Amino acid sequence: MAVQPKVPKGISYPDELSKVDYKPPEKAWMDTPVVLKPNMFCWGNKEKSLKAVDFPNARAWSVADEDWKLPENWKEIFLEGIRERLDKYRTFRLFMDICVRCGACADKCHFFIGGGDPKNMPVLRAELLRSVYRKYFTGSGKALGKLAGARELNIGVLKELWYYAYQCTECRRCSLFCPYGIDTAEVTIIARELLNLLGLNIEWIAGPVANCWRTGNHMGLLPHTLRDTVEMFKADLETITGVKVDYSFNRKGAEILFVNPSGEYFDPNGNITFMGYMLLFHELGLDVTLSTYCSEGGNFGFFTSNEMAKRLHSKVYAEAKRLKVKWILGGECGHMWRVWHQYHNTWFGPVDFLEEPVSPITGTKFENAKSNKVVHICEFTSDLIKHGKIKLDPSRNDNYIVTLHDSCNVSRGMGFFEEPRYIIKNVCNNFYEMPPNTIRENTFCCGSGSGVNASENMELRLRGALPRANALKYVREKFGVNTLANICQIDRAALQTLADYWVPGVAIRGVHELVGNALIMRGEKERTTDLRGEPLLGKEGGENV
Amino acid sequence: MSLEELLLEKKPIIVKRWFHLILKTYPADTVGFLKKQKNQFSNPVGHTISHGIEELFEELLQGMNPVKISPILDTIIRIRAVQDFSPSQAIAFIFLLKKVIREELQREGSENRISEDLSRLESRIDEMALLSFDIFMKCREKIYELKTNEMKNMTYGLLKRANLIYEIQEEEPDLKSSNIINSK
Numbered sequence: 001m002a003v004q005p006k007v008p009k010g011i012s013y014p015d016e017l018s019k020v021d022y023k024p025p026e027k028a029w030m031d032t033p034v035v036l037k038p039n040m041f042c043w044g045n046k047e048k049s050l051k052a053v054d055f056p057n058a059r060a061w062s063v064a065d066e067d068w069k070l071p072e073n074w075k076e077i078f079l080e081g082i083r084e085r086l087d088k089y090r091t092f093r094l095f096m097d098i099c100v101r102c103g104a105c106a107d108k109c110h111f112f113i114g115g116g117d118p119k120n121m122p123v124l125r126a127e128l129l130r131s132v133y134r135k136y137f138t139g140s141g142k143a144l145g146k147l148a149g150a151r152e153l154n155i156g157v158l159k160e161l162w163y164y165a166y167q168c169t170e171c172r173r174c175s176l177f178c179p180y181g182i183d184t185a186e187v188t189i190i191a192r193e194l195l196n197l198l199g200l201n202i203e204w205i206a207g208p209v210a211n212c213w214r215t216g217n218h219m220g221l222l223p224h225t226l227r228d229t230v231e232m233f234k235a236d237l238e239t240i241t242g243v244k245v246d247y248s249f250n251r252k253g254a255e256i257l258f259v260n261p262s263g264e265y266f267d268p269n270g271n272i273t274f275m276g277y278m279l280l281f282h283e284l285g286l287d288v289t290l291s292t293y294c295s296e297g298g299n300f301g302f303f304t305s306n307e308m309a310k311r312l313h314s315k316v317y318a319e320a321k322r323l324k325v326k327w328i329l330g331g332e333c334g335h336m337w338r339v340w341h342q343y344h345n346t347w348f349g350p351v352d353f354l355e356e357p358v359s360p361i362t363g364t365k366f367e368n369a370k371s372n373k374v375v376h377i378c379e380f381t382s383d384l385i386k387h388g389k390i391k392l393d394p395s396r397n398d399n400y401i402v403t404l405h406d407s408c409n410v411s412r413g414m415g416f417f418e419e420p421r422y423i424i425k426n427v428c429n430n431f432y433e434m435p436p437n438t439i440r441e442n443t444f445c446c447g448s449g450s451g452v453n454a455s456e457n458m459e460l461r462l463r464g465a466l467p468r469a470n471a472l473k474y475v476r477e478k479f480g481v482n483t484l485a486n487i488c489q490i491d492r493a494a495l496q497t498l499a500d501y502w503v504p505g506v507a508i509r510g511v512h513e514l515v516g517n518a519l520i521m522r523g524e525k526e527r528t529t530d531l532r533g534e535p536l537l538g539k540e541g542g543e544n545v
Numbered sequence: 546m547s548l549e550e551l552l553l554e555k556k557p558i559i560v561k562r563w564f565h566l567i568l569k570t571y572p573a574d575t576v577g578f579l580k581k582q583k584n585q586f587s588n589p590v591g592h593t594i595s596h597g598i599e600e601l602f603e604e605l606l607q608g609m610n611p612v613k614i615s616p617i618l619d620t621i622i623r624i625r626a627v628q629d630f631s632p633s634q635a636i637a638f639i640f641l642l643k644k645v646i647r648e649e650l651q652r653e654g655s656e657n658r659i660s661e662d663l664s665r666l667e668s669r670i671d672e673m674a675l676l677s678f679d680i681f682m683k684c685r686e687k688i689y690e691l692k693t694n695e696m697k698n699m700t701y702g703l704l705k706r707a708n709l710i711y712e713i714q715e716e717e718p719d720l721k722s723s724n725i726i727n728s729k
Contacts, residue, residue, distance in 0.1 A: 026573040029574070029664065034639070037629075039688075106578070107582060107587070107588070112575075113587070113588065114589070114590065114625075114627075115591065115628055115629065116571045116572065116575045116579070116590065116628055116629070117572070117575075118572050118574035118575055124574075176707075182607075266702055267702075268702070270697070281702060403549070435585050435586050437584065438586050454693040455692045455696055456692070458688055458691060458692045459627050459688065462627040462688065463627050463628065466589055466590070466624065466627075467586070467589055470585075470586060470589035470593075471586050474585075475588070497691045497695055500687075500691060501623075501684075501687055501688065501691060502623070502702045533551060
């Protein structure tokens with residue numbers, strides 16, 4: 001046996017170090033109190049953001065403070081909120097009752113897969129609320145308590161609910177695997193509604209909601225700012241293509257109202273997607289108008305309460321009515337389409353003052369839009385391509401080796417898989433799919449959806465993005481993929497940062513940016529760069545002077 | 546038989562035990578999933594760790610080449626750097642290998658016979674731990690850089706939108722052909 005070197009008292013011998021038990025203590029989830037970790041949560045809402053839309057119990061509070069300054073009767077408000085929603089939403093009651101904890105959903109959440117926190121298993125995340133439901137609304141829970149999976153509502157439980165309600169992106173991947181059809185995202189949605197009753201939101205959501213209600217978009221961009229921005233895009237497009245594109249805002253009598261996520265006016269990746277739309281509309285001579293009143297397709301109200309989502313959504317139709325357009329065309333957004341597809345008809349039923357959308361270029365009747373009168377830009381563009389109505393030069397995208405990230409809301413939320421792929425295959429020469437269990441309805445969320453795309457919760461976002469990035473890394477190594485295309489503004493804004501950590505060297509692009517690059521326009525000059533001003537493949541020498 | 550040869554022979558069992566010990570650094574409810582789900586896309590964490598440590602082990606026996614070892618370590622540490630670990634917990638998995646190797650050798654009764662070789666090998670493991678520290682720091686610095694960049698881009702965008710700043714354009718206007726001069 002080797003002689004042990006002398007070490008001062010209280011310090012371990014080296015070989016004792018190897019005997020340290022690294023295993024975390026094993027405790028049941030109910031006995032593991034929540035620890036709110038910086039980098040994992042978003043800042044709490046500001047008082048003014050809730051006041052602006054008359055949300056209750058608006059006050060200044062901070063997540064990191066011990067005291068959340070709750071109203072005295074907070075418990076009562078919360079439990080009454082549950083009761084009200086159990087009566088109102090049959091789904092909620094069902095989802096509270098029918099889970100058998102089979103675990104089919106447990107390992108399907110990107111946050112659990114990437115982070116390993118058991119409370120991010122969808123079943124357990126829902127159980128955080130279910131346990132409270134059982135305690136106060138079921139006989140067994142009242143009588144048997146913990147034995148029946150029930151627990152008292154206290155401040156620790158409330159904080160835990162808040163912490164995990166904003167660690168779910170409502171992407172619904174878990175619900176795909178539930179044999180009972182439980183939509184766990186709906187449980188998160190209700191949990192957030194309940195917390196909102198207590199003035200407990202996050203500023204990244206509450207701020208945009210207030211802005212959207214007041215100025216028409218998340219960022220609070222005013223009409224003149226929107227016009228300046230689009231004017232700037234116009235100047236850039238003229239430099240690149242030699243074509244002066246037309247556009248209009250708030251034009252009465254236009255055939256089509258175009259609604260897009262406002263991030264496209266602001267985020268550098270979104271900007272170029274928007275420039276793609278502008279080129280396309282100009283080339284087609286489409287009778288389309290933008291609106292400064294309804295300058296937001298996204299609906300962060302959807303992340304606060306059913307009523308708020310409805311309020312914000314109603315602005316789209318108020319504007320369509322005011323401008324007397326025939327139908328609505330929608331841009332590359334994620335949850336805007338989920339709202340339209342899954343909630344609009346319940347709120348408003350078929351719209352009676354607009355016409356069933358017909359493409360003025362191809363004559364195609366979009367029968368699927370009979371009720372809502374809204375067409376997705378990818379449906380519109382793929383129809384154009386199918387009918388040979390636009391000329392395309394895919395070689396202008398030869399710098400890009402592309403894969404497609406199915407954005408959760410459009411893929412799982414509305415079964416929209418083929419159109420973006422069809423477009424990409426027509427505007428790019430290099431396209432490769434990620435592995436089948438990570439795309440289409442199985443797609444992995446970007447990790448930043450449902451309003452948690454702030455910067456202060458970067459660690460959470462990075463965990464959540466791991467499964468998506470892992471599949472992306474695979475196609476990068478196998479096929480040299482350097483571009484991730486998608487049709488969601490949150491993807492475009494958030495995924496670039498996440499790719500820079502997990503898979504450096506991959507650029508995030510909107511599908512209509514790729515369309516804009518490839519579109520051959522009347523009167524255009526020879527293109528030497530793409531819409532970002534980057535030289536096209538083979539044109540690296542720059543323009544001849 | 547040299548220590549390296551002996552350990553190479555025992556590679557499957559050592560890597561397996563090392564893997565299981567690493568999994569135990571995760572919450573009990575998570576271990577089953579990380580261990581059982583074999584699909585690399587459904588379980589990127591388990592897959593990255595199990596493949597990574599196998600490669601690390603092989604490299605370790607062949608010497609200690611930081612150029613080869615660093616990228617493998619990176620795949621694992623990049624993940625642990627964003628998970629629920631303190632810095633020491635995040636890289637402690639390296640030291641678990643010492644424990645596994647010692648226990649395996651003890652089982653064979655050959656720990657003392659090759660104790661000199663063993664301390665040489667353990668020094669390599671220590672070196673690997675130091676490398677891990679560098680990588681961990683790089684990952685954490687990257688996270689803060691990304692946070693800062695998001696903030697910076699947003700602020701810059703806002704200033705630009707508010708017309709508070711005007712950048713020098715890459716292409717200055719061509720005054721000769723400008724309409725102002727020629728419009729006379």
